[in-house]
Amino acid sequence: MPISHPLKPWQKMVLGDYAGSMGFNLDDFPDDIDAVCAGDTLIQFILTELDETEDCHDYAEAMRRMEVMEADLLEWSQTLRFAAAVQGDDENDQAA
Numbered sequence: 001m002p003i004s005h006p007l008k009p010w011q012k013m014v015l016g017d018y019a020g021s022m023g024f025n026l027d028d029f030p031d032d033i034d035a036v037c038a039g040d041t042l043i044q045f046i047l048t049e050l051d052e053t054e055d056c057h058d059y060a061e062a063m064r065r066m067e068v069m070e071a072d073l074l075e076w077s078q079t080l081r082f083a084a085a086v087q088g089d090d091e092n093d094q095a096a
Contacts, residue, residue, distance in 0.1 A: 003051055014043075022036070046069065049069065050065060
């Protein structure tokens with residue numbers, strides 16, 4: 001589902017942090033989300049989840065959704081870490 005425009009303030013905050021971490025100045029791409037997050041399906045997913053078309057209408061709902069996503073990602077990474085340990089491929093545990 002495409003991200004609706006204009007972005008909501010909470011979407012702008014997340015996108016701004018993401019852009020900064022990628023070395024972009026969001027002000028250089030005010031209307032072109034694709035220029036900032038091209039090819040990164042995770043940030044596209046997050047922005048979509050925080051979109052008004054997905055019934056995200058305020059900061060409280062945006063925060064709730066971010067907390068759910070964070071918990072899900074943590075659970076999935078722990079599942080992968082366990083699987084890697086069982087497989088004997090626990091080299092990546094050092095980085096976690």
